[in-house]
Amino acid sequence: MAERHDTDLLFKALADPNRRKLLDLLHAHDGRTLNELCEHMDMTRQGVTQHLKLLEEANLVATVWRGREKLHFLNPVPLQEIYERWIAKFEKPRLKALSDLKKRLEKSHG
Amino acid sequence: MAKSTFIYVTYIRTTPERLWSALTEDAEFMKQYWFGTHCESQWTAGSSWKMVQADGRITDSGEIVEAQPPSRLVIRWQHQRLPELKEEGDSLCTIELEPSGTAVKLTITHTLERDRSKFIEAVSGGWPKIISNLKSLLESGSIALQEAYAGRCAGQEN
Numbered sequence: 419m420a421e422r423h424d425t426d427l428l429f430k431a432l433a434d435p436n437r438r439k440l441l442d443l444l445h446a447h448d449g450r451t452l453n454e455l456c457e458h459m460d461m462t463r464q465g466v467t468q469h470l471k472l473l474e475e476a477n478l479v480a481t482v483w484r485g486r487e488k489l490h491f492l493n494p495v496p497l498q499e500i501y502e503r504w505i506a507k508f509e510k511p512r513l514k515a516l517s518d519l520k521k522r523l524e525k526s527h528g
Numbered sequence: 529m530a531k532s533t534f535i536y537v538t539y540i541r542t543t544p545e546r547l548w549s550a551l552t553e554d555a556e557f558m559k560q561y562w563f564g565t566h567c568e569s570q571w572t573a574g575s576s577w578k579m580v581q582a583d584g585r586i587t588d589s590g591e592i593v594e595a596q597p598p599s600r601l602v603i604r605w606q607h608q609r610l611p612e613l614k615e616e617g618d619s620l621c622t623i624e625l626e627p628s629g630t631a632v633k634l635t636i637t638h639t640l641e642r643d644r645s646k647f648i649e650a651v652s653g654g655w656p657k658i659i660s661n662l663k664s665l666l667e668s669g670s671i672a673l674q675e676a677y678a679g680r681c682a683g684q685e686n
Contacts, residue, residue, distance in 0.1 A: 424539075449533055480535045480635070491535040498656035499663075502672045 424477075428496050431476035436461065437469045441478060444492035451487050532645035534638050536655050539631040542666045547625055547632050548598035550666060561661035561671055571595055577603055585609070590618065599625050605638075613647045616640060634659070 431437055436459065443458055444450065452466065459466050470490060473479040480493045540547060550557050555566040564582030569575050573595050579588040587609050594602035601623040607613040619640040626633045636655060640648050657673055664672040 477537055477539070480537045482535065482637075491533065493535060493537045494652075494656045495536050495538045495659050498660045502660060502664075506673075 424496075427472075427476040428478070428500065431472050431478055434469070434472075436465075437473055440466070440469055440473060441492055444479065444490060448491050449482075449489045451489060455490065531643045532640045532648040534648055534652050534655065536634075536636045536638075536659055538634050538659050538663055539628060540634055540663045540666055541631045544598040544625045544627060544632050546666065547634065548601075550662060551623060552597075552601070557665075561665045562658055563661075563673075571597075571601075577605070593620070607647055607650075613650060616642055616645055616647045619645070619647055 439459070440455060443455060452463070452470070455470070456463050456466050470479060474481065477496050478493055480491045482489045482491065542550075550561075552567075552569070552571045555568070558566040559582070565579060565587075567577060567579050569577040569592055571592060573592055575592050577590050577592050578586050581587055588605055588607050590604040590606050592601070593604050594600060603621045603623075605619045605621050606617060607619075617640075619638060622635075622637045622639075624633075624635040624637075626635075636659065638648060638651060638655070661671045661673055664670065
């Protein structure tokens with residue numbers, strides 16, 4: 419898969435409040451079945467299944483079979499990649515600007 | 529399924545052989561993406577395994593339970609330095625590599641038979657950074673993160 423396609427899937431998956439709620443539910447308690455997740459969601463089982471499918475395609479949810487049960491786990495790796503690609507990069511120049519300002523002010527007062 | 533489990537999945541554009549080597553015998557390569565840490569082992573079932581920090585301290589040790597290059601590696605893994613993590617006993621780390629188109633799907637499952645394991649919690653901050661660095665190093669030749677910033681990495685102490 420091309421990088422752009424991966425990123426599109428990821429941001430699309432995160433763009434929905436119900437899917438973000440599912441991620442929060444898994445963050446609070448990992449390894450849940452569809453039934454367990456449905457208990458906390460105000461929508462049909464089919465709806466939850468659809469949202470989980472999109473989260474899986476974006477690699478935000480990983481699944482493991484335990485007997486006949488499918489367990490859902492939050493996969494934090496793509497979120498780490500978003501942090502590095504879209505947050506750390508923009509944070510760094512600002513931190514440097516702040517540190518330069520501090521140095522300049524300290525110098526002028528020294 | 530153990531009580532405390534974390535699963536990490538990523539797709540890396542490389543070959544299973546190259547990825548296997550990066551995760552096992554290529555210690556110098558490992559240090560580049562693991563913030564100076566590397567692992568030592570013969571990488572065959574039954575051989576001992578240890579994790580060594582940049583300063584030479586051993587933070588974790590155990591043995592290789594299963595080794596099927598280049599597709600599956602299972603490590604019995606116990607933390608050694610911090611008493612509250614060591615007392616939780618052995619964890620099991622399963623590393624699976626599956627070809628997926630032009631990439632390799634890497635799945636790391638780390639489990640410990642204890643509810644709300646502190647060890648599993650401790651390594652959970654580290655794995656995504658390590659995996660992300662590994663992906664970046666294999667795909668682009670450079671790492672994404674120079675240091676592990678906040679949170680402890682697997683095998684590292686603050």
